[in-house]
Amino acid sequence: MKSKINKRLVGITVLAVVATFIGITVIYYGLFQRQVRSDLSVSAKLLKDTHYFESVNINTDEIDLSTDIEELRVTWVAEDGTVLYDNDTSADLLANHNDRPEIQEAFADGVGEEVRKSDTMNKNTFYYAILLDNGTVLRVAMDAQSLWSVFVSVAPVITLIIFIIIAVCVVISHLLTKQLLKPIEIMVSNLENSDYESPYKELDPLSDMLRTQHTDVLAAAKARQDFTANVSHELKTPLTAISGYAELLEGEMVSGEKQSHFYQEIHKNADRLLALINDIIELSELDRVNRELAFERIDLYEVAQDCVKELEVNARLKDITIAIEGKESAIRGNKELIKELTENLVQNAIRYNNPGGKVLVSVNTIDNSTCLIVKDNGIGIPAADQQRVFERFYRVDKSRSKATGGTGLGLAIVKHIVEIHDAKIELDSAPGVGTTISVLF
Secondary structure, eight states: OHHHHHHHHHHHHHHHHHHHHHHHHHHHHHHHHHHHHHHHHHHHHHHHHTTTTSOTTSOGGGOOOTTTSTTOEEEEEOTTSOEEEESSSOGGGSOOOTTOHHHHHHHHHSEEEEEEEETTTTEEEEEEEEEOTTSOEEEEEEEEEOHHHHHHHHHHHHHHHHHHHHHHHHHHHHHHHHHHHHHHHHHHHTTTOTTOOOSSGGGHHHHHHHHHHHHHHHHHHHHHHHHHHHHHHHHHHHHHHHHHHHHHHHTTOSOHHHHHHHHHHHHHHHHHHHHHHHHHHHHHHHHOTTOOOOOEEEEHHHHHHHHHHHHHHHHHHTTOEEEEEEOOOEEEEOHHHHHHHHHHHHHHHHHTOOTTOEEEEEEEEETTEEEEEEEEOSSOOOGGGTTTTTSTTOOSSHHHHHHTTOOSOHHHHHHHHHHHTTOEEEEEEETTTEEEEEEEO
């Protein structure tokens, strides 16, 4: 970042110097041209007043301006364009000047001006012609550098200036960048200090955003660490049981009547292990941010009715009565995820119920929201635990959860699915009374 700031400051400086140089040169050259034209105008009028050119019959050999006026070329032209006198070249050697624009303009308007460029000499020649009283034209001319030659002549000086300015800018930009970034570096080092105030009010939004992101990253890292530890512990328990039972059976250390019990325990722990792995895989899939899900219009009542039918046998085995009420209610969502959400809620209502208990699944419309409600009259959840039941591997009654085959991930999966569908989940529970969970789409 420092390097980029330094390079950009130097680049801006060089661009400013070059642009200033070009602008000043162009302005200067425009002023210079106007001054040359003005000087030529004055010179022509002064020469006119010398009375050298009053009569076309005078002896031009007596006119000598070669040393009187340096760098100024004087040409006297007759009415037919014939050159009568030139202080730089013999008039006999010069061609007729009647085709010269400045001469034509002087004969027509009294005054004529023209600038002709010499690409080979890199110069411009400025001409000024004035009509004399005797009908002839007096023209004065002066050579001046072209705009390009002016650029070339000052280029070495400008280049030296640019290098000096770059050197100064590198030092200044380094110090300035260091001064600008120091508060940000201090702010970053104080992300965990909630009392720290940034030195610039413009940094307050950035400071708040970084502090929030830092907190979120730490929370996510801790959650991942806790999840890894919990997964290891949860997987270790059934694996240890399976390994222990298998070792006893392999060593023939169990009597025949107990072998059947050991086989049942191995099977139960294997089922629990498989359920854990499936739930972990499902959570991993739900955590994928870039996962593409197909959303469609589905009937929530139909999905809930199918789930109730599938879990009726399980409920009957545990002496639980399960029923459904409601009407056709359409929502937009992923059918497989909605089905899994409903199954998890109904399974929990059966799993944490008492023999002879009841589970009621309702699909209704509440405040213009389609609502799925799963209500039971089971063991309930203490108020202190209600905020944590949606955490991964959190169990209110660990011994009962493991005994009934719970993985501790069901409600965590439900929470994920609710978030994916931009829905809202509400929990109402009391120990010994039962639990009601509502999902509003």
